[in-house]
Amino acid sequence: xxxxxxxxxxxxxxxxxxxxxxxxxxxxxxxxxxxxxxxxxxxxxxxxxxxxxxxxxxxxxxxxxxxxxxxxxxxxxxxxxxxxxxxxxxxxxxxxxxxxxxxxxxxxxxxx
Numbered sequence: 001x002x003x004x005x006x007x008x009x010x011x012x013x014x015x016x017x018x019x020x021x022x023x024x025x026x027x028x029x030x031x032x033x034x035x036x037x038x039x040x041x042x043x044x045x046x047x048x049x050x051x052x053x054x055x056x057x058x059x060x061x062x063x064x065x066x067x068x069x070x071x072x073x074x075x076x077x078x079x080x081x082x083x084x085x086x087x088x089x090x091x092x093x094x095x096x097x098x099x100x101x102x103x104x105x106x107x108x109x110x111x112x
Contacts, residue, residue, distance in 0.1 A: 005070045006039045008063035009081060010049035012105065016088045016098060018054050023092075030091050034084045064108045072112040082106055 013034060017027045032046040041049070071077045085105060089098045 004066055006035075006041065007049065008066040009039065009084075010035060010041075010046070011053050011058055011060065011063045012067065012081070013084060013088050014050050014053035015060055016085065016101060017050070019097065019101070020092065020095060024050070024054065027088070027091060030087065034087065038080070038084070061108070064105060068109055068112055071109075075110075078109045082109065 010031075013031055016022075017024065017031065028047060028050060031050050032041070032043050035041040035046040035049065036043070067078075067081065071081075082102070082105070085102060089102060
């Protein structure tokens with residue numbers, strides 16, 4: 001289950017990078033740092049998660065549901081994930097779409 005949550009959080013964080021078409025080389029260090037801090041991902045594993053998310057199709061709602069189910073009673077961890085998402089958003093030019101995505105994720109994470 002931990003690997004599934006790790007992949008879902010990685011997908012959530014990488015989603016902003018993907019939809020904004022951000023510079024991967026610039027964003028990868030922050031992404032890797034966040035994944036290492038909270039999921040003990042080494043740099044290579046985090047880069048693999050990022051690369052997969054950027055190259056593959058995924059259902060963001062499914063990944064949010066996985067996180068929500070795993071952390072249903074853990075409001076603090078959910079807030080921490082939102083904080084990480086916010087770090088990714090603020091690491092580059094912020095768009096109105098970024099705010100919409102953040103609000104969508106926040107609403108979905110706190111639905112249980």
